[in-house]
Amino acid sequence: MFFFLSIRLSALIMNIKDKIKTIIVEKPLKLDCGQIINNFPLAYETYGSLNKKKDNAILVCHALTGDQFATGLNPITKKDGWWSYAVGPNKSIDTNKYFIICANVIGGCMGSFGPSHINPETKKVYGTDFPVITINDIVNAQVNLLDHFGIKKLFSVVGGSMGGMQVLQFVSNFPEKTKTAVPIACTSSHSAQNIAFNELGRQAIAADHNWSDGKYSSNNSVPDKGLAVARMAAHITYLSKKGLQEKFGRKLQERDDLKFGFDADFQIESYLRYQGSVFVDRFDANSYLYITRAMDYFDLVKQFNGNLSNAFKNTKAKFFIMSFTSDWLYPTQENKDIVIALNAIGIDVGFVEIESDKGHDSFLLEVPDFLKALKNFLDKSYLGN
Amino acid sequence: MKPEFKVISTLIKKESHVLDIGCSDGILMEYLKNEKKVNIRGIEISKSKVQNCIAKGLTVIEGNAENDLKQFPDNSFDYVVLSQTLQAFLNPENVIKELLRIGKQAIVTIPNFGYWKIRLHLLLKGTMPVTRTLPDEWYNTPNIHLCTIKDFVFFSKKKKFKLSKSLAMRSNKVSYINNVNLNMKNLSTNLGIFLIEK
Known part of the structure; x- marks a missing residue:
């Protein structure tokens, strides 16, 4: 791996x-x-x-x-x-x-x-x-x-x-x-709301132990879980309630009924997980910290x-x-x-x-x-x- | 183009700074730009009309004159134009005050509810008048503060603003309104055009 x-x-x-x-x-x-x-x-x-x-x-x-x-x-x-x-x-x-x-x-x-x-x-x-x-x-x-x-x-x-x-x-x-x-x-x-959402993203990255205070480049492992969660949370803020409801509603993901577990039962869950996973392939976690900070300071x-x-x-x-x-x-x-x-x-x-x-x-x-x-x-x- | 636009244009000096409130599709703005080389801005409440203005290269802000005039400093325009919309505001008195605050002068045009055809309509039919300039029914009209030319002249006296020019219009005929002919103009014309100042 x-x-x-x-x-x-x-x-x-x-x-x-x-x-x-x-x-x-x-x-x-x-x-x-x-x-x-x-x-x-x-x-x-x-x-x-x-x-x-x-x-x-x-x-x-x-x-x-x-x-x-x-x-x-x-x-x-x-x-x-x-x-x-x-x-x-x-x-x-x-x-x-x-x-x-x-x-x-x-x-x-x-x-x-x-x-x-x-x-x-x-x-x-x-x-x-x-x-x-x-x-x-x-x-x-x-x-x-x-x-x-x-x-x-x-x-x-x-x-x-x-x-x-x-x-x-x-x-x-x-x-x-x-x-x-x-x-x-x-x-x-x-x-304040914008800063709050950015802080949520930064904390998600920091909570990933792969982040290692930002020194992950020497570890051969990247904080992609934390970065994915940051992206998922941010992605919700980019959409509207009405847009989400119309696109996903309570539609289930490739299943006929709830599975009584914590897999992605709902399409919205699967969608957000996908958004998180493709994001980490193209984005650096530390850059995410720095750029969100720049926005907050604006x-x-x-x-x-x-x-x-x-x-x-x-x-x-x-x-x-x-x-x-x-x-x-x-x-x-x-x-x-x-x-x-x-x-x-x-x-x-x-x-x-x-x-x-x-x-x-x-x-x-x-x-x-x-x-x-x-x-x-x-x-x-x-x-x- | 509304016939009154030509009259409005005659009241405006070349290369002046103008705000058109309720500028609609920007027809007056374009006309004044061409005729008088004015520096002109517009405010319009309808998104699609703002889009039409942008497509013509006009500077327009989506907004409502009742709330959005506050942002302009005192005397920021030479003229503020309000064409046939005073009657649609919740608080016309306040709007006039704002016009005279942000504009050195204001041009206000009003559909004259004292026009004889309107009076006759109400007298004979007994229903709210519907005319070419006031085409809506009582239940869907945006015009909640209709007035007559005479009302507006009295209003100016009561609120102590100056009518620098008072014109009456019917079809394409324009005439001056004065103290002597006020009653007659109030009966015989369907539009009042006023150049006002503090």
């Missing part, structure tokens, strides 16, 4: 080196925790092509468990990219028109500098010695890709959930580096002393914000708070709440009203260039 696992892991690492584009960020980056990092890798992918004027670039920011492979076939997981519904030829984020850049966040596990990397000082995997990173750090690392491609100003920066937080932080940090901004299903300040309101408007006072970017009716993780009101803060200082902002039963996950799924609004906003704003 261990033997098998290590083969699988080394095969994965070889694969990763082949298929992942990275830049090495030489410039020192001072993290919010105080540490300074430099010469670190930032993994990215691009779609479409950059025009001569270099004014058609869109930075797409991924959510908690996403990566740089926004669309097409993810060469590592061999599955469709996480935003295949939205990004592609003639789709909402049209690869025929725009040059799309998507970076793996630092702290992540798809090639960017993260806890599974080797610490050059100790020659050991960082694990929990990796510095705690924030959304601010993530964005400050990503902006280096603009320099790499010689892009002075993006046409847009777009993202949902944690990707939306990055959008807000990006505009706040670099008010003149984008023409438009589309934060979707997000918040300007992570709520509080743009506090960063600007209780006045969110001040985060955006230097930008002329045009905003378009969307939320979903059944999203209880990042509810409409939290999205509207951002609209209110922008209106308070006269920034050009549009807003629509999309009707959907698919919960927070709506932004990743085929929700025609959402995809249409995103496309219309981008294409019309681009025409108005």
Whole structure:
């Protein structure tokens, strides 16, 4: 079993080196925790092509468990990219028109500098010695890709959930580096409920004895049980009660009656177990800790002393914000708070709440009203260039 | 396009900053953008209409003017436009106050319930009037605070806001309303258009 696992892991690492584009960020980056990092890798992918004027670039920011492979076939997981519904030829984020850049966040596990990397000082995997990173750090690392491609100003920066937080932080940090901004299903300040769910996930990982305080890389065993439970719990928060009820109800899993035991009697149980099991194949437990922490620390309101408007006072970017009716993780009101803060200082902002039963996950799924609004906003704003 | 939109446009200065409350499919917004090169935003309660506006490249917020005007600072627009919706609010008095807070001026148009055809309908038929501008039955109408041109003029005096321009409209004919002809205009026209300020 261990033997098998290590083969699988080394095969994965070889694969990763082949298929992942990275830049090495030489410039020192001072993290919010105080540490300074430099010469670190930032993994990215691009779609479409950059025009001569270099004014058609869109930075797409991924959510908690996403990566740089926004669309097409993810060469590592061999599955469709996480935003295949939205990004592609003639789709909402049209690869025929725009040059799309998507970076793996630092702290992540798809090639960017993260806890599974080797610490050059100790020659050991960082694990929990990796510095705690924030959304601010993530964005400050990503902006280096603009320099790499010689892009002075993006046409847009777009993202949902944690990707939306990055959008807000990006505009706040670099008010003149984008023409438009589309934060979707997000918040300007992570709520107690959101922190609570993230903590549940982290504790599930920590409770797996394979986690070994984050030093599992030297043990030939990974805390996949804990990570799977973390994913299962999180997955529930991405769906709506109505959506779950309609899809699963009390339907039984390949059996005619209850078995009076603790196997997965119900389809919903089997579904969640499956979601947990496929997740551990593609995600690193320590990265999960670090990225959820970054989300929890996100509080743009506090960063600007209780006045969110001040985060955006230097930008002329045009905003378009969307939320979903059944999203209880990042509810409409939290999205509207951002609209209110922008209106308070006269920034050009549009807003629509999309009707959907698919919960927070709506932004990743085929929700025609959402995809249409995103496309219309981008294409019309681009025409108005 | 509603005939009153042309009149509204004549009241608006070029390149000004405008908010259209209840902007529907954005027809007035587009018209004002083209005619007056205004910087214009809209608020609309219907999701599908907001979608239509986005498809036209207009900046629109899904929202309800009764709750969502609070977010705009004082005097953030040169004009706030409210076309034939004042009568649908729970608290029109408050809405007018908000319009005059966030806008330096406001343009309010009202379907005139004092129009002779409406009076005659009620007088002769004895049922709630149903007309082209007020097409709903009493039980499904969103118009819960209907008023006449005269009511609105009295309202402005009582609440001490200024009517900078008062126009009456029937078919495509526009005329001024003044103290002398108020009773006549109140009877002979079916729409009032007012430019108001504090």
